[in-house]
Structures are given as C-alpha cells and as structure tokens.
Amino acid sequence: MLLILSCLLVGTLGEDPLSQLLKSPQALLSSYQTFQLQNGKVYPTSELRLRLRLYRKAVEFVLSQNKLHGDEWQSGLNFMSDLSAEERRQYLGFNATALLGHELAASAEIPSSEGLSVPSSFSWLDKGAVTPPKDQAKCGSCWAFSATAALEAAYKTNSGKLKSLSEQEYLDCVYPLDKRQNGCDGGYYFTAWDYNKKNARMGRSRDRVYTARPGKCSNLPENSLKSYSVTGYIAMPNRNEKDTLLGITKNVLSVAIEVTQTFSAYKSGILRDNTCAHNSNHAVAAVGFTPQYILVKNSWGTRWGDRGFVKFARNHHGCELHKFTAYPTLKPTNKADSDPVDAPTVYDPENREGPTDPYNPGPEPPCEDTKSWCGPDYCGTSYDKYCRKTCGKCTDDSSCPEGTVKCPDGKCKHVHMC
Incomplete structure (x- = not known):
C-alpha cells in the first residue's frame, strides 16, 4: 500500500x-x-x-x-x-497568395551562398541593433513591424544609431504605393521599403505612435533617417537555410512564416513545427542563429513566446522561413545625425545575464561592458548597467570626479575623451 x-x-x-x-x-x-x-x-x-x-x-x-x-x-x-481561429488570424498580415512576385523580381538578389562559409553563430542582439519586441495588436500589420525591424538594424549598422521606427507611418502611407495592401488588412515589407525609397524618409515610433488602425498620411513627423537613406532592398526568394544564415550576417532579415496553432502556443525551447501547410501568412524578423536554432523576433509583445522571441530549429523548413527573405539597402546622405538613440532589447536567448528583475537585481555585476553597443548615449539610463565600464559605474572609478571615468591610460576623463 x-x-x-x-x-x-x-x-x-x-x-x-x-x-x-x-x-x-x-x-x-x-x-x-x-x-x-x-x-x-x-x-x-x-x-x-x-x-x-x-x-x-x-x-x-x-x-x-x-x-x-x-x-x-x-x-x-x-x-x-x-x-477563435478567425480571431487569431487578425494578428497576422502577410498574404503570400497575393504576392505576384514582381517585388522580388524587381530587386537585386544576393548571390548564392555556394562556396561561402557561414559562422557557427551570429547575433544582432549582441551588436545592439534590435529594439525590444513590439505589439501589433488586433491588426494585420505584421509586415510593418518586420520592415521596421530590418530597417532599424540597417540604420544602426551604418550610422551607429539605433532608432525605433514608426510602424504607424507605414500603415498610414504605404497603401497609395500598392493597392493590394491596406494597413491592417495585410501587406509586404518590400513595399514598405519602396515607400522609404520614394519619399526619402521615415519617422520614429515616439513621434507617430502606433494605434493599430490606419490613418491619414499627413502631418508626418521629422525624418529620422538623416545620415543614411533607403535605396531599395535585397531579396533572397526560395532559398535554403545556408542562404538565410548568410543573409542574417548581412542584416536583420525580414522573413515570412506560416503561423499554426503550435506556433501560437509556443512558450520556449527550440520549435520544430511539422503541422504547417506551407502557406506563409505572418511576417517576422530573423535576428541571429546558433548551431541549434535561428532566433526570430515576433510582433505580439513580450507576453507571447520567449519574451517576444522564438527559436526555430536548424535543418528544418521552419514553416516557410526561407522563402521570402529580404532586407533593405541604404546609402549615405552626407548629413549629420545628432538625434538621441533608443535602447536595444536586453533579451538574452541563453539567459546569460541572470536576474533582470529590478526589485531583485542579484549580485553586483562585474566591472565590464557586457554589450558591444555600449556608448555614451546609454549612460544615465536604465541600460547603463550593461555598460558599467563605459559609464563609469565600476568601483575602481570611484576616485574619479563625478561625470568622468578611468580611461585605459589610468587618467580620469569624460567618456568620449578616453
């Protein structure tokens, strides 16, 4: 018993x-x-x-x-x-059946990855080029969020400044370029970048706040693409995993997948979904990879999935992950950009950073910069905990006057003078 x-x-x-x-x-x-x-x-x-x-x-x-x-x-x-299944479809917005292919055919295609080597791992998060996951809400605007994710990374890579760009501007202004899409009724990241190229502009999300419904394309905020402008995009249609990985090393990739019930209920781990019917219906952004998975940023907020991200298994189709991959291209404008930057996501796919609860911060972190994107713009914000050395938060800087740090030469100077 x-x-x-x-x-x-x-x-x-x-x-x-x-x-x-x-x-x-x-x-x-x-x-x-x-x-x-x-x-x-x-x-x-x-x-x-x-x-x-x-x-x-x-x-x-x-x-x-x-x-x-x-x-x-x-x-x-x-x-x-x-x-219901019908209600869940309102959170999608990429209609592959209406995409006739002329956007892909009209763009320059990246060369084949044949003969090229791809690193075992790569992450745009480590480079500070990824904004925190956003929430498209009950609106088929995933295409706009995928487009901004790739454009944010491209501008950060070229200008050194990360800016959270306005999905609302796409909702309001892209329709005149392509009558097949209309804000919350779906669209494509290709035509979003066509809008940027044609109008030589893009506002910030803080200046044109997302409302989850299309409005009038008027009274646009100040252009935030100051030192670089969009020239077009590079597309990689119907490629394989190696091509996708190579593309990710060039920029955050806009990609399209099929959302299944399995995907909708994803919480953590490495997803290997075999329930899809290979009909792309949702646009997301591929931001990195490891030997085990490809890391993707979704647009359903941080309460979905792994704090807004999902890991797709390597050596798997990923429910069309490799079929509609693309990223925007930029050129310098020879203009200065003195705008403040936006903070990148602090999401860590491997949880290397330990506790992030502000009420339970854990032990004192080591006296070092833990992010490659550390710089003066992040000092004095909640993100300077990742840039302790740059921002003068180390205990061995206590002998320096306030506002200065101990530089490698041992002298106390302002951060930008080191």
Whole structure:
C-alpha cells in the first residue's frame, strides 16, 4: 500500500499543473478569471461560456503539445488562449497568395551562398541593433513591424544609431504605393521599403505612435533617417537555410512564416513545427542563429513566446522561413545625425545575464561592458548597467570626479575623451 501511494505521489508531483484544471470546473473557471485579469480581457456575460470553452481547448492543446514535444520546446497559455481561429488570424498580415512576385523580381538578389562559409553563430542582439519586441495588436500589420525591424538594424549598422521606427507611418502611407495592401488588412515589407525609397524618409515610433488602425498620411513627423537613406532592398526568394544564415550576417532579415496553432502556443525551447501547410501568412524578423536554432523576433509583445522571441530549429523548413527573405539597402546622405538613440532589447536567448528583475537585481555585476553597443548615449539610463565600464559605474572609478571615468591610460576623463 505504501509503495502504491508513493508511486501515485510521484506521478502527481510530475504532472503538469495545468492538468488539474481539467479535473475541476471550478478550478478551470477560477483560472480563466485570473487569465482575463492578467490580459485585460472583458467580454459580455453572454460570451463567457464560449470563451471558457476555447480556454479549456487551449489548456488541452498545451498539455498534449508538452507531452509530445516538451523535451524540445514548451507550449503555454497566452493572450490567444481564448480566441477563435478567425480571431487569431487578425494578428497576422502577410498574404503570400497575393504576392505576384514582381517585388522580388524587381530587386537585386544576393548571390548564392555556394562556396561561402557561414559562422557557427551570429547575433544582432549582441551588436545592439534590435529594439525590444513590439505589439501589433488586433491588426494585420505584421509586415510593418518586420520592415521596421530590418530597417532599424540597417540604420544602426551604418550610422551607429539605433532608432525605433514608426510602424504607424507605414500603415498610414504605404497603401497609395500598392493597392493590394491596406494597413491592417495585410501587406509586404518590400513595399514598405519602396515607400522609404520614394519619399526619402521615415519617422520614429515616439513621434507617430502606433494605434493599430490606419490613418491619414499627413502631418508626418521629422525624418529620422538623416545620415543614411533607403535605396531599395535585397531579396533572397526560395532559398535554403545556408542562404538565410548568410543573409542574417548581412542584416536583420525580414522573413515570412506560416503561423499554426503550435506556433501560437509556443512558450520556449527550440520549435520544430511539422503541422504547417506551407502557406506563409505572418511576417517576422530573423535576428541571429546558433548551431541549434535561428532566433526570430515576433510582433505580439513580450507576453507571447520567449519574451517576444522564438527559436526555430536548424535543418528544418521552419514553416516557410526561407522563402521570402529580404532586407533593405541604404546609402549615405552626407548629413549629420545628432538625434538621441533608443535602447536595444536586453533579451538574452541563453539567459546569460541572470536576474533582470529590478526589485531583485542579484549580485553586483562585474566591472565590464557586457554589450558591444555600449556608448555614451546609454549612460544615465536604465541600460547603463550593461555598460558599467563605459559609464563609469565600476568601483575602481570611484576616485574619479563625478561625470568622468578611468580611461585605459589610468587618467580620469569624460567618456568620449578616453
């Protein structure tokens, strides 16, 4: 009897806590009420039964996925867990069937990767060229977020300045260029860059705030692409993984994938989704890779997935990940850019940096710069903790006057004088 009890106890302890929700209607209802509060969801009373049923199906799906694939990737509940399939489609926005191909054919194509070597790992996060994940909300504007992610990285690489660019400007202004797309009804990153090229401009997200609905293309903010302008884009249609990796080493890549129920419920780990039908419907941005995975930034906020990111398994089709890859090209304008910069994401795919909770910061970090993008622009912000040496936060700088740091020559100077 004791042995049987012990086995039952071990089984219970090893059980996914979500499974308990399926054993008690009251527990499920209580969990869903908490879910609503956490996600700011308010529905009419008449919808409660429908939403609860969808939530239960999501719990069942997550449990089945984790049982099948938990050793590779983990699924979880998120803001989509009480949405219907039709409602989830509102968070997409890349229509491959309407893309006739002239955008790709009209652009310069990158040479084949045949004969070229690709590094084992590469990351634009380490170079400070990736802004934090954004949220497209209930609007088929993924194409705009994918386009800004690639353009933000291109401008950072060329000018040294990272700026969060305005997806709202694309929503408001790209339609006149291409009647097949209309803001929240979907679009393509190719025509977004065509807009930048034709109008020689792009505003910042802080100056034209995202509203998740298209507006008028008027009263545009100041152009933020000051020292470099867009000349077009490089496309790599229907290529293989090696070509995609090579492209990522050139710039953050705009890519299109097919979103499945498996993808929607992704939480962490390395995704190897074999449920897709190979119909691209969502635009995202590939920001790096390792021997195990390709790292992609999504546009569903940080509450989805691995804090807004997803890892696609290497040596796998990635649900069309390699089919519509592209990035913008820039040229210098010979104009100065004195604008302030925006902070890059602090997401670490390997969690190398330890605790990031401001209320529980953990032990004192080492006296060094932990990011390659460290510079004076980040000092005095919440990001200077990653640039302790540059920003004079090291204990051995305490002997220097305030506002100065100890330079490599041992003398106290302002940061820019070292």
